[in-house]
Amino acid sequence: MNWTSEVNDLWEQTDNNCLGTVVAVQANFYQVKIDEYHNSVKNARENIPKFLLCTRRSRLKKIGQKVMVGDRVIIEDPDWEGGRGAVAEVLPRETELDRPPIANANQVMLVFALAEPNLDPVALTRFLVKAELTGLEICLCLSKWDLVSEAKTEEWCSQISEWGYEPFLISVKTEAGLRAVKDSSHSLWEKLRNKITVISGPSGVGKSSLINYLIPNVNLRVSAVSGKLSRGRHTTRHVELFELPNGGLLADTPGFNQPQLDCEPIELAYLFPEARKYLAEGSCQFSDCLHRDEPNCVVRGDWERYEYYLTFLEEAIARQEVLQQQPDSESNLKAKTSSGGKRKLEPKLASKKYRRSSRKVEHQQLQDLCQELDEF
């Protein structure tokens, strides 16, 4: 816990204060899950609510302090009877995602189906790169394990482990990979315990089914795989954290199918573990090497996803060129590649400025995850 002395004072000030995590935001109301309260509260009443519906102290409004889902907050003097309170302080954030807007997320759980829809290595790579852009730890789950043969599954796993990822195999249908493993230390359950996890992945892969399985009373809508699953429109940007039975919080995000890789060309290689390894072991002759045909490049090679790297690099370069041609509009427009392959500029949905140039591989400032939530 990230205590500053100011926060500590506030926590100590009255015996009635409590500490919680914001699990949902709606208009100016915050649903806060209670994490800690003073013993005097416990001693004074039998029923302590699990959640408090809170507003924000006007002092926070004045200083422009935003309250996000995932924020750890101090609730001053809550009305325990009425289940109401006011957020008095927001604790310093460990991480912050823009899209979806979530504070203190620890990891991205990327879900991809082994079949229905078929696993496409380029699409998977696109999502992995997008997830790497957040700087958060990545947990890859291959779902619908029941639909593919043992041999095919092994093939995928060894291929993906060459890329630098160790996927969890799961089937919500047969509970394989999920069943008797609730307290084994290598299970998905363990991976999720006491963390804030953001779930990502294309629509139709079984994300909602998985959350429903992990949190039986959550009741998320499960959609039948339909022909138009690739272009479902998402009308809501509502984010909510759901509590796992063994501790930890999960955020479902609307599925989207072609995340835009809005990174600088120069940093793209750092989003591939294979290339990262080469760059850690040695360095290219030119510091601005894009790893195409430059002499003495340590990244160019016969690793499987190198050709995907080249494809995404073209995309990143094209995007950068479009932005450079439009210097005035750079702050509120972004390049978008339409399904027909034509580029066009579209209003940016978030105007937050990223410090891309300073991003290093680990512990980097994290930013947008699901840029395209509203684009399909």
Ligand SMILES: Nc1nc2c(ncn2[C@@H]2O[C@H](COP(=O)(O)OP(=O)(O)O)[C@@H](O)[C@H]2O)c(=O)[nH]1
């Ligand atoms: N065979 C099989 N089908 C699954 C599994 N998990 C989910 N599905 C089906 O996949 C479809 C999409 O599921 P849904 O949870 O809505 O996916 P989401 O769009 O990623 O949230 C539904 O028809 C589910 O019943 C699984 O483990 N095996």
Ligand SMILES: [Mg+2]
């Ligand atoms: Mg869903």
Ligand SMILES: [Zn+2]
């Ligand atoms: Zn190079």
